[in-house]
Amino acid sequence: MRVFDKGRGVGGRMANRRADGMQFDQGAQFMQAHGDVFATRLADWERRGIVGPWAGAGRRVGIPDMAAPVRDLLSDLSVASGMAITWISRDGACWRLADGAGGEHGPFAAVAITFPAPQIAALLAASGFALAGVERATYAPCWSLMLAVERAPPEMLIEPNEGPIGLIASDSSKPGRPEGGRLTVHAKPDWSRAHLEVPREAIVSVLSKAAEAWLGSPLPIGYVQAHRWRFAQVETALEKPCLYDPDLRLGAAGDWCLGPRIEAAHDSGLALADAILADLGGAA
Structure with a gap:
């Protein structure tokens, strides 16, 4: 399994900026749990010192920055940062990816895309594929x-x-x-x-x-x-956990599936991972 991220570091909108020896959470400022699944995740992160309470009302922040929980989730995976995927293609039953620098990657049994929905729609259209509904999400x-x-x-x-x-x-x-x-x-x-x-x-x-x-x-x-x-x-969210095409083994997830919360992005990604793993027979 491999993760590609066009940013200099992982986290997306849970981003931080460091400049002149200073640190800022420039994107999402905190997280809250509304459901049991994310509440359990937050409790585990808090027990391990990856998040802590801030500003009351059940709010939690990453430690030492908002991207810390994302780094924890990816700690056992191969992550390529600073690499934008601009093309996906089918090679028989497998997928191959191309990046903006001309590099090629694969083969992969399945592809999960977690960009913002308009960027997902653009990548799919450029590559000749589609996932019904992704174009309805707005930001x-x-x-x-x-x-x-x-x-x-x-x-x-x-x-x-x-x-x-x-x-x-x-x-x-x-x-x-x-x-x-x-x-x-x-x-x-x-x-x-x-x-x-x-x-x-x-x-x-x-x-x-x-x-x-x-x-x-x-x-x-x-x-x-x-x-x-x-x-x-x-x-505007799709109000469904994720999008997945089992025939192609192609899926997409993000907060745009469930709502404007970090918890929604977490739960959507988990739903897509479960769908792919079930389709692959539980193989990692």
Whole structure:
């Protein structure tokens, strides 16, 4: 079994950024369990020090960053990072993959794709395949702002009810994090959509001023960076665990199957893995 990830590190939207000796969770800020399966997983991670409580209400964060749980899930697998798969093809009963650098990989007995749904649809269309329903999933974008400040606010998590900002999180308040004032600001979906193509410099200016206004004091900023998530939060989910074609042994999974939560991505991936393993007779 092999995993291919186009990012520099695993985690996707459970991403972290390191810059100038600082660390930010630039994507998802926390996880919560609504069902027994993910609750059991969180309890195991917490017992092993991979996640810890943060900001109340059953919220958990990865330690030392939000990608830590993903690294744990992949610890026994072969992972190729920084490799974008751009083509999949059938070779008899097996699959072969091509990456953007001209490399070829395979053969594989089955393929599981866990990109955001629009990217899955594009890959399948370019390769001459389809999975019915994937095109129905939709996303909202998000501008994310990372700030190193002189002093972080006492609140761990702020969710403004007006203006362009949807969330202000104190990264430095999370367990297992380096000291120092660090904030992550997420813009609201509608605002992000309306400003999706605006230059980063303008986004930094607007969101940093909005954060200062909401916190009620100036924020002496030592480092600032904006990141654009085109596929940030699921708006329309398929409301089914995963997509799988047993004749092709081709499937897709993600939060877009069940809903806009880390738990949904976990449960969807588990459902697809179960379907593939059952189809292969339990072989890993």
